[in-house]
Amino acid sequence: MHKRSMLSILGTRSWQRWLPPFLESNLYELGVSWDEGEAVDINKILAEKPEVVVFLSHQETQYRDARATRDLIARGYGGTVICNTQAVVDLAFDKNAMARIGAEVHGLTPIPNLYFETAEDALLSGDGRLFLSKRNDGTEGKGMHYFDAPDQLHSALPYGSNDEILIQEFLEGEELSVNVVCTGSEVALYPIVSKGNTRFDGVHPSLRMRTCPAKLPKAIEDKVLRCSAEYMARIEHQGIAELEFILSGDRLYFLEINPRLAATMRLSTVVTGRSLFADYFAWAGGHPLQAGPVPARAAGAEWVLPGADPAHVQKVVSQHDQVWCSTNRITAAAPNETDLELKIAELSHVLSATISSAATDASKTT
Numbered sequence: 001m002h003k004r005s006m007l008s009i010l011g012t013r014s015w016q017r018w019l020p021p022f023l024e025s026n027l028y029e030l031g032v033s034w035d036e037g038e039a040v041d042i043n044k045i046l047a048e049k050p051e052v053v054v055f056l057s058h059q060e061t062q063y064r065d066a067r068a069t070r071d072l073i074a075r076g077y078g079g080t081v082i083c084n085t086q087a088v089v090d091l092a093f094d095k096n097a098m099a100r101i102g103a104e105v106h107g108l109t110p111i112p113n114l115y116f117e118t119a120e121d122a123l124l125s126g127d128g129r130l131f132l133s134k135r136n137d138g139t140e141g142k143g144m145h146y147f148d149a150p151d152q153l154h155s156a157l158p159y160g161s162n163d164e165i166l167i168q169e170f171l172e173g174e175e176l177s178v179n180v181v182c183t184g185s186e187v188a189l190y191p192i193v194s195k196g197n198t199r200f201d202g203v204h205p206s207l208r209m210r211t212c213p214a215k216l217p218k219a220i221e222d223k224v225l226r227c228s229a230e231y232m233a234r235i236e237h238q239g240i241a242e243l244e245f246i247l248s249g250d251r252l253y254f255l256e257i258n259p260r261l262a263a264t265m266r267l268s269t270v271v272t273g274r275s276l277f278a279d280y281f282a283w284a285g286g287h288p289l290q291a292g293p294v295p296a297r298a299a300g301a302e303w304v305l306p307g308a309d310p311a312h313v314q315k316v317v318s319q320h321d322q323v324w325c326s327t328n329r330i331t332a333a334a335p336n337e338t339d340l341e342l343k344i345a346e347l348s349h350v351l352s353a354t355i356s357s358a359a360t361d362a363s364k365t366t
Contacts, residue, residue, distance in 0.1 A: 004285040007031035007050035009040060011058035011065065011261060017314075018266065018326040019056075022275040028052075028285040040068035042075055054284050055083040056240075056277075057260045059139050062089045082284045088237055088259050093137040095166060095256055102254035105230045107223055109251045114167045116157065123150045130170035133157060137164070139258065141205055146170065173198055173248030175205065175255070176214055178228040179268040181280045184238045186291035189225050190268035190276055192216065198246060209303040212267040213296040216247075223252060225293055231257065240265065240280055263302070263329065270322070270333040271300040298322075299340040300333040305351060316350055323347065 006028050010016060023030055031050055045053060053072065055065040062084060069083040084092075091097055096113070103110045119131045128148075133156060135143040145156040157165060175195035181188045194214035195205060216224070228243045231254075242262035244255035269276045272294050283289040305313060308328040317325045322333045323343070332347060334340035 003027065003029050004051040005029045005031065005049075006052040006054060006281060006285055007045065007048060008054045008056055008281070009065065009068075010056050011061035014327050015056075015261065018324055018331075019277065022269055022277050023281060025275075025278045025282060027278075027282045027287050030281065040064065040071075042068065042071050045072060046075060046077060050079060052080045052082065052284055053077075054281060055081075057084060059092065059258070059260055062092055062260060080284070082239065084237075084239055084259055088235065088239075091235065091257070092139075092259050095134070095136050095138075098256050099254065101234055102231060104234065105227050105254070107227050107252060108231075108245075108254045111168050111171065111246075111253050111255070114169065116153075116167060119147070119167050119169075120150055120153055123147060123153060131167060132170050133165050133167050135164060136166055139256070171198060171246050171248050171253060173246045173253070174214070176216075176224060176245045176247055177262070177264045178224060178243045178245075179262065179265045179276060180228060180232055180241050180243070181276060181283065181289060182232050182237045182239060182241065183283060183289050183291075184236045185233075186289055187229050187232045188276075188279060188289055188291050189228055189293045190265075191271055191294065191296040192221060192224055193264040193267050195244075195264070206263075207304050207306065209301055210264060210267060212264075212271045212300045220247065220252075227252065227254075240276065263326075266324070266326070266331045267300045267302050268294075270324070270331060271296045271298045273297045298333045298335055299337045300331065301340060301344055302329060302331045303344075304329050308351070313351065316347070320347065 008030060010019070031048065055069070057065045065083050066086055066089050069081050072081055099110055102108050122129050123131070131147045133145045138144070147153040147156065175198050177193045177195060179190045191213035193210055193212045195210050196208035224245060231243060232241065237259055239259060241257055241259040242264055243257050246253040246255060265276050274294055279289065305328045310327045313325050313328055313330065317323045317330065324331045330347065332340065332343050334343050
């Protein structure tokens with residue numbers, strides 16, 4: 001089959017160092033990715049004349065990329081453009097719409113949205129329940145508030161609830177995510193990622209260690225993957241996506257879908273030995289997608305070093321096999337869980353010493 005020339009347009013600069021090795025393939029010729037910020041250079045694309053243009057959107061660039069797709073077509077670009085449809089972009093900013101679709105998937109339990117007065121009455125009763133609010137169009141935990149007292153609720157939402165703010169009871173459980181590549185009719189499902197427990201301890205979810213594959217009973221694993229496949233079939237998405245759930249007791253709650261680049265996609269890639277991104281680009285280039293569950297071939301973990309200098313982290317990481325970094329987020333893989341635990345302990349020790357040494361050096365120069 002002809003190796004089609006492709007150009008990827010990357011929606012976030014933090015991936016520029018991490019992503020390129022995982023895009024290498026003998027199935028296509030890939031052009032240089034770049035981050036255009038506020039606008040996509042349509043003239044540059046038309047001049048380079050790639051056969052396929054693939055947008056690797058971030059949350060903040062989804063509307064930009066959809067506009068660029070329309071502009072390319074209007075300007076007479078004759079190649080293939082792979083980008084989220086406007087319907088999927090709109091869905092990415094509407095948690096209520098996501099939840100309505102999730103409620104139709106057999107086996108998923110919706111998280112009820114509450115009236116302001118309902119949460120207020122529960123807090124006044126002192127029954128010990130915890131509540132949270134989040135923006136209907138929010139993502140990555142931005143704009144999220146937790147309440148265990150009425151004054152906190154009033155402070156965060158002085159005008160009560162509205163269509164833009166969702167109020168829900170806080171759910172304790174294990175947060176899970178599934179990354180997928182979809183063709184609209186077929187879906188490849190990568191191993192389930194565990195994002196840790198949702199306990200209320202003041203730690204932002206993005207700062208908790210993530211592991212893959214998640215340790216789940218086979219019946220639960222099958223259920224999560226089946227629900228993910230059914231959800232994607234309902235929206236007929238073409239592209240990449242991350243689905244998020246909370247497993248609380250024997251119930252699987254649907255959180256949201258992120259039809260874009262997601263940090264957990266790194267773990268899905270390194271534990272399978274099969275790049276999610278290369279799969280996506282190969283399909284975009286005309287090759288069939290290997291649909292169905294993708295088996296894990298290794299154990300992986302990802303964690304964050306708050307305040308670490310990315311240059312110091314990169315220097316340490318470059319000396320270790322099967323370890324990568326994106327800014328101050330470390331991704332590591334090993335043949336099994338025991339070897340992974342040893343690798344994490346070693347890396348944590350070396351990186352902590354590096355950060356401490358860098359801080360000492362900085363204090364001496366001030």
